[in-house]
Amino acid sequence: MPEKQDEHIVIVGAGTAGCTAAGQLAREGYRISLIEKESKPGGKVNNWYQLFPDRRKSEEVLKYLLGEIDNPLINISLNTDIDSIIKEKKKFLVTTTHGELLPADAILLATGFDLFNPERKEEYGYGIYDDVITSVELEDKFHSGAILTSKGVPPKRVGIVHCVGSRDEKVGNFHCSKVCCVTAVKQAIEIREMLPGTEVFCFYMDMRMFGPYYEELYREAQEKWGVNFIRGKVSEASENIEGRLLIKVEDTLAGRPLKMQVDLLVLMIGIENSLSGKRIAEDLDLKIGINGFFSVLDNHYGNNLSNMEGVFFAGTCTAAMNITDTISHARAAVVEIDSYLKSQKKEVEV
Amino acid sequence: MKNFGFSSIKPRVIDYDKNNRTVLDYIMEHEPSFALCIGCGGCAATCSAARFTDMSLRKINILLKRGENDEVRRLINKCMLCGKCTLVCPRGVNTRNVIFLTQQAFKKLDNYAV
Numbered sequence A: 001m002p003e004k005q006d007e008h009i010v011i012v013g014a015g016t017a018g019c020t021a022a023g024q025l026a027r028e029g030y031r032i033s034l035i036e037k038e039s040k041p042g043g044k045v046n047n048w049y050q051l052f053p054d055r056r057k058s059e060e061v062l063k064y065l066l067g068e069i070d071n072p073l074i075n076i077s078l079n080t081d082i083d084s085i086i087k088e089k090k091k092f093l094v095t096t097t098h099g100e101l102l103p104a105d106a107i108l109l110a111t112g113f114d115l116f117n118p119e120r121k122e123e124y125g126y127g128i129y130d131d132v133i134t135s136v137e138l139e140d141k142f143h144s145g146a147i148l149t150s151k152g153v154p155p156k157r158v159g160i161v162h163c164v165g166s167r168d169e170k171v172g173n174f175h176c177s178k179v180c181c182v183t184a185v186k187q188a189i190e191i192r193e194m195l196p197g198t199e200v201f202c203f204y205m206d207m208r209m210f211g212p213y214y215e216e217l218y219r220e221a222q223e224k225w226g227v228n229f230i231r232g233k234v235s236e237a238s239e240n241i242e243g244r245l246l247i248k249v250e251d252t253l254a255g256r257p258l259k260m261q262v263d264l265l266v267l268m269i270g271i272e273n274s275l276s277g278k279r280i281a282e283d284l285d286l287k288i289g290i291n292g293f294f295s296v297l298d299n300h301y302g303n304n305l306s307n308m309e310g311v312f313f314a315g316t317c318t319a320a321m322n323i324t325d326t327i328s329h330a331r332a333a334v335v336e337i338d339s340y341l342k343s344q345k346k347e348v349e350v
Numbered sequence B: 001m002k003n004f005g006f007s008s009i010k011p012r013v014i015d016y017d018k019n020n021r022t023v024l025d026y027i028m029e030h031e032p033s034f035a036l037c038i039g040c041g042g043c044a045a046t047c048s049a050a051r052f053t054d055m056s057l058r059k060i061n062i063l064l065k066r067g068e069n070d071e072v073r074r075l076i077n078k079c080m081l082c083g084k085c086t087l088v089c090p091r092g093v094n095t096r097n098v099i100f101l102t103q104q105a106f107k108k109l110d111n112y113a114v
């Protein structure tokens, strides 16, 4: 066991990044206050039924994260947000929305992301047509064990729209959300598995299968599950007289417009920096990048560092990341925080 | 019928629900590797026939999947079945067989003389 440290660290966000970093820092002997605005830890992992690329149950990763924070040195506050963070010399004073005052030697922001609100892309009819749903709502359907349309029947054909709220200047998001292409492929497979008679079509601009085993999953979707892929950005969805959704897209590989009816349209909503994260950025004068996420000090070797000494980043508050990369990023943040606090101690001793 | 010199303009929209995909079904049944095409165009780039005609196997593949068979019929006869396309395909699609099966399907299902 490493010796007990005097320093206290406040971590904002008990999702994948926050739990990972909290666990590792506590093992180094640091005292941690973990602040979470939701009623339970685990963050967005709670949204998933199965994870890509191996379709393991999300509960397994959740269990790992909860195991990480099961440590007497970690004090977690749920349903709690940050009211203010004030820096005085080298120390911080964090006030929570419950009025707690937490002095801290370092702050780790693991505030994660918010999901894009698809009502902002009115042309897809989310909130207007009952059978236009989000990728998160589809995970809920998987959880419930039944994929049904608003009419209470299984869909005969499902359309999946990539890049909803990402790579789209019209909503002010230039960035690629990175994880939605592989999510689409995973969900397409799951639909075909649960409803073998249902056709599934993915409408994509580019297939961005960046991670290990993603391209393989894409192949599997085509070869084993018969998922169809059409390159083109869906321009609009509307309901016809029979109550089916009619979508319009250019089949860019055929060089011709295409129309098709579907019973369920699933929107692959992108990710944006969280509102709570942005509020903290304003409070502390932290830089925001053109993608809206926290701007890191160096894109290559300082991507856990902020423009303020003592404030660190972990996970998707800096950029879109999958769970694997988020865990790695959080572990790297631990190394940065540890060496920062040790260097502070030396300064005092000298 | 009298020809008044008018003709109707065929809409360019691919109407997926109206199209007939029995040719596609025939290909998929006999050459499952066809599912793996990603429309990269490697086949069309190497194709000798494509150098002198508007033949594009990449396009044929897409049109077959949508059930746009008329256009496929027009294009597919330009293939010389040399098989170069099969050598370059990064997804291992047996393209030569796809062409062969397409021609066969037209004959069989459509009674179309190739």
Ligand code: SF4
Binding pocket: A162, A163, A164, A166, A167, A175, A176, A177, A178, A179, A180, A181, A182, A205, A206, A207, A208, A268, A270
């Ligand atoms: S990962 Fe795919 S769906 Fe998501 S934003 Fe990037 S290209 Fe679009």
Ligand code: SF4
Binding pocket: B043, B046, B047, B048, B049, B050, B057, B078, B079, B080, B081, B082, B083, B084, B085, B086, B095, B096, B099
């Ligand atoms: S087999 Fe046909 S399509 Fe393939 S390269 Fe030869 S001519 Fe082109």
Ligand code: SF4
Binding pocket: B036, B037, B038, B039, B040, B041, B042, B043, B044, B057, B058, B061, B088, B089, B090, B091, B092, B093, B095
């Ligand atoms: S080379 Fe293969 S994957 Fe690429 S378009 Fe041709 S058949 Fe499809």
